[in-house]
Amino acid sequence: MSDFEKNKEKVSELLDRFxxxxxxxxxxxxxxxxxxxxxxxxxxxxxxxxxxKVARSNSRDVNTAVDAANxxxxxxxxxxGQERKKILHCIADGxxxxxxxxxxxxxxxxxxxxxxxxxAALRGAANFRFFADQAPSGKDGESTFTNSQTNITMRYxxxxxxxxxxxxxxFMLSTWxxxxxxxxxxxxxxxxxxxxxxxxxxxxxxxxxxxLPNGVWNTINGYGEEAGxxxxxxPDIKAVSFVGESATGSMIMRQGAETLKRVHFELGGKNAVVxxxxxxxxxxxxxxxxxxxxxxxxxxxxxSRLLIEDSVKEKFVQMxxxxxxxxxxxxxxxxxxxxxxxxxxxxxxxxxxxxxxxxKEGATLLTGGSVDGPGGGPYVAPTIxxxxxxxxxxxxxxxFGPVLVVIPFQSDKEALEIANETxxxxxxxLWTNDVTRAFQFSQSMEAGMIWVNSENVRHLPTPFGGVxxxxxxxxxGDWSFDFYMETKNISFATTEHKIPKLGG
Numbered sequence: 001m002s003d004f005e006k007n008k009e010k011v012s013e014l015l016d017r018f019x020x021x022x023x024x025x026x027x028x029x030x031x032x033x034x035x036x037x038x039x040x041x042x043x044x045x046x047x048x049x050x051x052x053k054v055a056r057s058n059s060r061d062v063n064t065a066v067d068a069a070n071x072x073x074x075x076x077x078x079x080x081g082q083e084r085k086k087i088l089h090c091i092a093d094g095x096x097x098x099x100x101x102x103x104x105x106x107x108x109x110x111x112x113x114x115x116x117x118x119x120a121a122l123r124g125a126a127n128f129r130f131f132a133d134q135a136p137s138g139k140d141g142e143s144t145f146t147n148s149q150t151n152i153t154m155r156y157x158x159x160x161x162x163x164x165x166x167x168x169x170x171f172m173l174s175t176w177x178x179x180x181x182x183x184x185x186x187x188x189x190x191x192x193x194x195x196x197x198x199x200x201x202x203x204x205x206x207x208x209x210x211x212l213p214n215g216v217w218n219t220i221n222g223y224g225e226e227a228g229x230x231x232x233x234x235p236d237i238k239a240v241s242f243v244g245e246s247a248t249g250s251m252i253m254r255q256g257a258e259t260l261k262r263v264h265f266e267l268g269g270k271n272a273v274v275x276x277x278x279x280x281x282x283x284x285x286x287x288x289x290x291x292x293x294x295x296x297x298x299x300x301x302x303x304s305r306l307l308i309e310d311s312v313k314e315k316f317v318q319m320x321x322x323x324x325x326x327x328x329x330x331x332x333x334x335x336x337x338x339x340x341x342x343x344x345x346x347x348x349x350x351x352x353x354x355x356x357x358x359x360k361e362g363a364t365l366l367t368g369g370s371v372d373g374p375g376g377g378p379y380v381a382p383t384i385x386x387x388x389x390x391x392x393x394x395x396x397x398x399x400f401g402p403v404l405v406v407i408p409f410q411s412d413k414e415a416l417e418i419a420n421e422t423x424x425x426x427x428x429x430l431w432t433n434d435v436t437r438a439f440q441f442s443q444s445m446e447a448g449m450i451w452v453n454s455e456n457v458r459h460l461p462t463p464f465g466g467v468x469x470x471x472x473x474x475x476x477g478d479w480s481f482d483f484y485m486e487t488k489n490i491s492f493a494t495t496e497h498k499i500p501k502l503g504g
Contacts, residue, residue: 024055076187088182089129306407390407
């Protein structure tokens with residue numbers, strides 16, 4: 001039996017559990033259906049067949065989950081950071097033990113190829129370990145002194161928080177948000193994306209098996225306009241951390257405005273990879289192909305705009321084309337597959353619409369487009385558009401699929417103008433062997449994160465986030481604690497200083 005057949009057999013056994021019980025909410029340590037009894041269907045993008053029923057939460061479910069988080073908050077926030085550290089490390093152990101199961105289920109639920117999902121599961125464990133180690137120092141601040149005062153700053157957890165995660169790499173991104181919240185001492189109400197709810201259920205089970213007290217972490221399922229809206233509006237939720245589309249981020253900000261919620265948004269991107277003629281073109285081509293076609297192009301940091309110096313355009317495009325055409329499109333459980341189906345037919349329609357827009361605008365479809373895949377799901381092959389001008393919609397709007405647009409430039413100034421003329425500002429990539437240019441250009445790019453002569457390689461202590469319509473706030477390192485914790489200053493008088501007298 002091939003590895004592919006073995007993977008399908010394992011998945012069939014794993015999904016049998018979900019087909020029998022459905023995906024229930026998890027509130028105060030218990031798996032429970034929606035109070036209304038309502039459900040919706042979860043389909044696999046591989047063949048569009050129903051995997052299971054999912055609880056469809058409404059305001060009553062949200063209220064119950066928030067109430068549980070509220071009641072658990074004091075005990076969890078009061079627990080010494082060293083104790084939280086132990087529990088979070090146990091969660092990481094549990095993730096590692098079940099990493100194969102998580103990767104297989106995520107591949108079927110999202111359409112992402114197993115070769116990437118196996119790494120995403122282990123990244124989730126690494127996220128928990130990193131923030132676990134920070135928990136003991138989370139409250140630490142600093143001391144400042146004057147001649148008459150000693151000031152002590154400290155941090156404390158903000159309270160119950162709402163975390164709304166997306167359908168692309170949902171397991172890893174859930175850990176990226178939830179781990180620092182728990183490490184900081186917050187309790188959590190998590191709403192996973194309705195298109196990919198399966199691994200969120202596994203994750204909270206792992207957490208409670210690791211010793212996380214009931215109510216500290218609660219998961220509710222449902223639609224964004226229902227469960228998500230009620231969560232972001234709830235007065236007892238002190239902050240909302242969201243990963244997803246920019247338009248949805250704006251909506252959440254409006255919904256939370258009435259209760260003055262703190263928000264953290266990781267939103268869309270139309271990221272430029274700028275390649276100069278003096279770059280190592282072979283390495284740059286590998287990086288371009290990896291960053292646009294891995295994860296089916298459904299990643300916020302994808303290098304969806306290739307800005308290439310005109311003198312090497314033809315040569316470089318041919319290098320990228322050859323690599324793109326060798327990428328295997330197929331079943332995500334096949335170890336040889338790189339690109340699987342898009343998440344859902346709804347998203348497929350969006351991507352296909354942009355393919356049509358590009359052609360109508362006058363761009364050349366060099367390769368790719370919709371293809372037939374195993375099972376009949378929404379497959380789009382690695383796609384390249386050339387003859388793209390900077391004014392075209394495909395050059396300015398986020399497509400969120402395996403679609404690369406190629407735009408030539410003739411000078412550093414022109415390249416910078418093109419790179420920055422988008423509403424987004426999440427990531428940027430720069431390839432050059434000119435050190436001075438690398439420093440000057442990267443400092444002028446309007447993006448929250450820039451990699452020079454590299455694809456996206458994450459270093460957890462560094463800040464992750466974007467500018468403009470790509471987000472608000474930063475994750476990673478101590479930046480995550482800045483969001484999930486309040487800062488307090490306590491000032492002690494050290495002398496009997498003169499106090500102004502009024503009325504006496």
